[in-house]
Amino acid sequence: MYKYGQYCPIAKAVEILGDRWTLLIVRDLLTGTRHFNNLERGLPGISRGLLAERLRRLQRMGLVEKVAVANGRQRTAYYLTEAGQELHTVIDSLLVWGARWAFEEPEENELDPVLLMWWMRGRVRRETLPAGQTVVRFDFEGAKYETFWLLLKREDVSICLTDPGFDLDVLVTADLSAFFQIWLGRLTFAEAQRAKLVQVDGIPTLVEALPTWFSYSLASPAVRAAQKSQND
The missing domain is CATH 1.10.10.10 (Winged helix-like DNA-binding domain superfamily/Winged helix DNA-binding domain)
Incomplete structure (x- = not known):
């Protein structure tokens, strides 16, 4: 120290x-x-x-x-x-300041897909999930190609780094940088889809519902507020 x-x-x-x-x-x-x-x-x-x-x-x-x-x-x-x-107030103040003055597009060395999946696992809104198990595959495109599976159940959510062998319900193909920005509030899911940075395929009802299954980052409201303030 x-x-x-x-x-x-x-x-x-x-x-x-x-x-x-x-x-x-x-x-x-x-x-x-x-x-x-x-x-x-x-x-x-x-x-x-x-x-x-x-x-x-x-x-x-x-x-x-x-x-x-x-x-x-x-x-x-x-x-x-x-x-x-x-220290909650200290962290909140750093979050607001960082979102306003220090938060731009991510650098390549900040794009860790394993960390992103870990964050996503912890922010699933389980009460919104359909009954049974839903298998979602994420194909991230960036500096290198990474594939992950989320096994979503109301009782539990698991991440798989290799194919778990279950039938696929939803396939998400995304630019890794864009998905980080969706998660942190710099982009909406719909904006990323319109820009063809994210594509979702699979069972239509699940494809439509997928963006609502996550609470996204706790930082995202501050990031959106900072963007709004800068654009006003």
Whole structure:
């Protein structure tokens, strides 16, 4: 932890929160991620050792508590303390500022389709899904071609990196950059379809319903508001 040597509350806060990954860990804890493996999946690029170190330091600083749980293979969970929960306003302010002043089209090295699918899995509106299982294949076109399957059920949502062997109900072919922008609120699904950046094929009723099955990113309202403000 870097020490600024200043008797100032801003300096003290940055000493705790300014290290790489720390605020993103807090972001994910605020949105309900509780287990180490899930935190790691949502933070591609962080090593397990560094994630463990950051969590231990957040515990020492009184922002996070580690709780023993009995949940299958997951033995521990991480929860924000009162001090950690109060960072909600900090994260919200960074989100609004970032959407307004620092959020443009994604760079190629920011387009991780595995991370996108992980985000999508966590934001499925299960109550809107049809009965039974719906199999959706995503073919992403970008720097390289990537294919994923979402197995959608009201009880559970799974991601498959290889063909699960089930009959396909919906096929989504999309430009990866465009789909990230749909997810984050810079494009609507309909706009992307009109621009031929996204094509959806399959059972007609499911094709029509697919855009409504997701809540999209928690950041998307701020991104849309920033775009509206800039266009007014």
